[in-house]
Amino acid sequence: MQIPSGKIKHKMEKDNHTYLEVTEPAELMKFLMVKLPTKSRKDIKSLLAHRQISVDTEIITQFNHPLAEGQQVVVNWEKVLIEEQPQGLTIVFEDPYIMIIEKQAGLLSIATATEKEQTAYSILSDHVKKRDSKNKVFVLHRLDRETSGVMMFAKSEKVQQLLQKAWKEAVLERTYVVVVEGMVTKEEGTITSWLTESKAFIMYSSRTPNDGQKAITHYRVLKKNKHYSLLEVKLETGRKNQIRVHMKDIGHSVIGDKKYGATKHPIGRIGLHARVLAFKHPITGEVVRYETDIPKEFLNLFK
Template sequence: MHTPSSELRTKIGKVKQTCLEVTEPAELMKFMLAEIPSKSRNELKSLLAHHQISVDGEVVTKYNHPLEIGQQLVVTWTKVLMEKQPEGLTIVFEDPHIIIVEKRAGLLSIATATEKEQTAYSILSDHVKKRDPKNKIFVLHRLDRETSGVMMFAKSEKIQQLLQNAWKDAVLERSYVVVVEGAVTKEQGTITSWLTESKAYIMYSSRTPNDGQKAVTHYKVLKKNKNYSLLEVKLETGRKNQIRVHMQDIGHSVIGDKKYGAIKHPIGRLGLHARVLAFKHPITGEEVRYETDIPKEFLNLFS
């Protein structure tokens, strides 16, 4: 592996540019993860998105760009990198059309009739208005307040319409990790039911076809012990509280989810995290994929 030359070994944040020489053929992302271990994959993707990486003088935005021996890769550490992250969420990707964030548990996605407090939407609105008061953001989908993970917002009404009208085709993968009560015996399965909402905002699940909105959830067991199971869950439909209701349906409520039958509350939050969002970019047509880490407090239950 190539080590940056001595004058560039100072703390990367203070260096305006870092120059790296390619010593063996590699994919750009693999090369950068090895060369700049202090930065996460999402931070490096953000640099690519903000046109801060060039190879032999040409700006490169594709993470799988092939590198050849002898090429010079330059990372420009501009102010964009140093821009303060808004409180309560982390921006993992931003371009002129969309913003992808990782939301923490406890933060509302958007305001409701009863709650006008700070939301992911209001935080991001303030964020884009700091650059230009005319800037706006537009909602594409939402996560429950107690669910953490990846969310996407549009930066114009046109992009919102493009994505919402083609949501089924545009979104290639939405997957979650969830910790449920008890040991799930069936290693993988699919849950199908029809959901309706009561006046008290509780979703009810029915096995009778067309008795509500059809909801389909696929799950796979990743880890388990006698008390809990960690599942990977993929949604075919995105109904309100879908995963939470379907976990109750199979007799394994999401931990911390009193609303849908949970008795255990071991981590002080709901055991649900939106881990992967993959979609076709509405303008470039490129496949964009964001994957976050499984929350440590989930994994600690299985150590």
């Protein structure tokens, strides 16, 4: 819903700060898009990520933070970091302990024994070292090369260990959107199987209990037509290629995923995107939730 600009007014501007008064309930991102018309959504996300937005003196980093009538939003322009985004990924949230990025499709998460090319990890590592040669990043989880979307890195070994030890409890939600071949008739469902990997690095699914690693995937249909279906998928377990194998299991391979049975390749990439990551912050204890947009090339298939 678009917020009428007349409903939200500047309170004052001084000392490189902009003070905004909220006169009706709104989401923080929508509020700032209206009041900072020269700034793009990406610019505003950067302000949030670099802790330059506060609401009633509390620093806020979540774009969907709810605002109430009578609150004051302050934009601190003094700390604006003019920093190029690294090639192949976008930093969408950062604090002293963690970094959240949005990875492009086609980029490896980390190097493998056979592939040492540029990865999300190496690009981000080089990026933080430009600020200070002592800076490091630490891997917490991976996305398949062909999958785009949200990934999290730790900024110290201590934080990495804290998160990895409590990963199942700390990560509250991992939601993907996926475009599959054909019309999925069942509006929602759960797929459970046991996965094993062949010597050719292909994952196989078994319905026999304990015949591999247990994998559980929940899905619901968001959109569909006679050619494709757009699904929201939530992982209960995070096995290698889990979504891709499970979509093949139900007879609807992920588009572009020739490895797991796809015959259609309409967008030049695999139709899989990590959309939401929500977790309990390892240091502050607050719940952090980052949600990205559904890729336009996915939505264009349903126009």
